[in-house]
Amino acid sequence: MQTELSTTLGVEHAVFGFTPFPAVAAAITRAGGFGVLGAVRYTAPDELARDLEWMTAHTDGLPYGLDVVMPARKVEGVTEAEVEAMIPDGHRDYVARILAEHDVPPLPEGETSGWRITGWMEEVARSQLDVAFDHPIKLLANALGSPPPDVIARAHDRGIRVAALAGSPRHARHHRDAGIDIVVAQGYEAGGHTGEIATMVLTPEVVAAVDPLPVLAAGGIGTGEQIAAGLALGAQGVWLGSLWLTTEEAELHSRRLTAKLLAAGPGDTVRSRALTGKPARQLRTAWTDAWDAADGPGPLPMPLQGLLVAEATSRIQRHGIDPLLGTPVGQIVGRMNSERSVQAVCDDLTRGFEKAVDRINRIAGRA
Numbered sequence: 001m002q003t004e005l006s007t008t009l010g011v012e013h014a015v016f017g018f019t020p021f022p023a024v025a026a027a028i029t030r031a032g033g034f035g036v037l038g039a040v041r042y043t044a045p046d047e048l049a050r051d052l053e054w055m056t057a058h059t060d061g062l063p064y065g066l067d068v069v070m071p072a073r074k075v076e077g078v079t080e081a082e083v084e085a086m087i088p089d090g091h092r093d094y095v096a097r098i099l100a101e102h103d104v105p106p107l108p109e110g111e112t113s114g115w116r117i118t119g120w121m122e123e124v125a126r127s128q129l130d131v132a133f134d135h136p137i138k139l140l141a142n143a144l145g146s147p148p149p150d151v152i153a154r155a156h157d158r159g160i161r162v163a164a165l166a167g168s169p170r171h172a173r174h175h176r177d178a179g180i181d182i183v184v185a186q187g188y189e190a191g192g193h194t195g196e197i198a199t200m201v202l203t204p205e206v207v208a209a210v211d212p213l214p215v216l217a218a219g220g221i222g223t224g225e226q227i228a229a230g231l232a233l234g235a236q237g238v239w240l241g242s243l244w245l246t247t248e249e250a251e252l253h254s255r256r257l258t259a260k261l262l263a264a265g266p267g268d269t270v271r272s273r274a275l276t277g278k279p280a281r282q283l284r285t286a287w288t289d290a291w292d293a294a295d296g297p298g299p300l301p302m303p304l305q306g307l308l309v310a311e312a313t314s315r316i317q318r319h320g321i322d323p324l325l326g327t328p329v330g331q332i333v334g335r336m337n338s339e340r341s342v343q344a345v346c347d348d349l350t351r352g353f354e355k356a357v358d359r360i361n362r363i364a365g366r367a
């Protein structure tokens with residue numbers, strides 16, 4: 001699975017893996033792909049520094065990257081407390097009602113809700129970048145728009161390539177104009193924040209829009225055959241997120257969630273604003289249903305919804321409340337049917353890719 005881009009970057013396979021777990025990111029890199037660690041869940045810079053050090057020690061000198069979340073529309077000069085104060089009481093009552101309906105206990109004494117979505121505030125993302133630039137990352141990716149010009153310049157000064165996710169050709173052109181090196185064309189099927197255009201339609205449009213910049217196809221890719229399809233559409237590689245969630249190295253907060261993912265079919269996800277205030281594909285649960293209900297108050301805009309639900313999410317996860325338990329995941333969840341090591345997943349991708357290429361060659365009468 002080699003392309004011009006994978007050769008330039010010094011990786012064996014043009015497979016980029018986004019994951020919130022350092023052990024998974026390092027294993028993707030060791031398996032010949034390009035592991036990219038998601039930074040959004042890190043609230044303390046020293047935790048990120050510790051994990052990047054660990055990644056460096058466990059990637060045999062091979063390249064890995066970091067993904068930060070800098071929203072295109074920033075919350076500037078406002079503290080987290082001031083943002084919290086904007087949350088209407090009616091919404092807080094609605095959260096309390098959902099939790100009461102499902103008998104969700106409070107967090108144990110002394111435990112605080114871990115994930116505060118503060119990683120979406122520019123100042124937090126910037127403190128993560130200060131840490132990241134002290135480590136040998138080779139790629140910096142941004143989820144919600146092009147990073148600011150000074151960040152792109154700092155990365156380029158250190159020989160770090162900059163990637164950004166795009167859900168439309170318009171986003172992609174914006175990234176190109178901002179000086180981004182690699183555009184990730186992420187389709188509607190993908191886990192996490194997504195636009196409305198499917199990968200099959202989006203990829204060739206983005207390839208044409210930013211030519212000659214390299215494009216990675218993302219969204220709905222979980223087999224080698226789908227990797228071959230991405231390359232056939234003009235991509236220089238693929239970017240996978242969901243598939244790694246059920247690997248042995250992943251550290252999901254509960255076994256029950258892993259079981260839910262393994263059992264889910266391709267129709268069991270929903271693109272909902274329930275988690276963050278922006279449309280994000282995730283497992284459909286009683287939680288997403290409550291926020292999408294016509295008689296509910298509906299989600300707040302980002303970043304308010306994220307702050308509103310942070311504690312509730314921690315309680316649901318801590319106590320493994322089955323009907324409410326979810327995670328961002330894409331439609332490819334229907335193919336995630338067994339727990340395997342990252343290496344086994346990568347071997348499978350390689351085999352499927354080779355099979356697909358052989359099949360196309362046969363069809364084209366070349367073999």
Ligand SMILES: Cc1cc2nc3c(=O)[nH]c(=O)nc-3n(C[C@H](O)[C@H](O)[C@H](O)COP(=O)(O)O)c2cc1C
Pocket residue numbers: 018038039040067068069141142143144165186189190191192193218219220221239240241242243327328329330331332
């Ligand atoms: C659990 C999860 C969390 C994600 N969080 C982020 C994130 O913080 N930043 C980001 O750029 N993309 C994030 N994404 C999207 C991935 O980077 C990737 O584009 C997407 O998963 C690709 O589609 P797929 O899920 O079909 O593989 C997330 C995806 C998942 C499944």
